């Protein structure tokens with residue numbers, strides 16, 4: 001039913017929490033992106049310095065960056081919507097509200 005989440009209890013041997021304090025760009029460091037130490041520099045559209053490559057989340061850097069989950073969620077929305085318009089200029093940057101759809 002709409003709005004009700006399904007919950008399942010899973011038996012597992014262990015849970016691995018992938019928490020870390022030091023980021024590692026791995027192969028991304030070789031992509032030619034402008035970096036600030038171990039972070040990827042983006043503009044307000046979450047564009048990197050490489051054409052059509054967007055980034056979001058803790059890995060990004062810009063003045064005033066705050067590394068929190070809620071910030072990353074917002075950055076993803078910004079990145080995806082800007083990428084969509086770049087791929088299809090017929091689209092509008094603002095995708096609308098899901099609450100306004102029937």
Ligand SMILES: Cc1cc2nc3c(=O)[nH]c(=O)nc-3n(C[C@H](O)[C@H](O)[C@H](O)COP(=O)(O)OP(=O)(O)OC[C@H]3O[C@@H](n4cnc5c(N)ncnc54)[C@H](O)[C@@H]3O)c2cc1C
Pocket residue numbers: 018019020021024025026027056057058059067068069070072
């Ligand atoms: C100890 C700790 C406590 C925190 N507490 C809070 C809190 O209370 N509230 C809050 O809002 N924020 C908190 N944060 C910050 C929050 O965890 C981050 O802002 C958020 O997780 C960033 O999400 P992300 O998806 O950008 O990056 P991540 O959550 O780091 O996800 C990146 C993922 O990419 C994977 N990855 C990395 N390199 C590669 C590769 N080469 N190939 C494939 N996968 C790769 C990593 O394994 C990881 O799973 C905390 C952070 C830490 C470290």
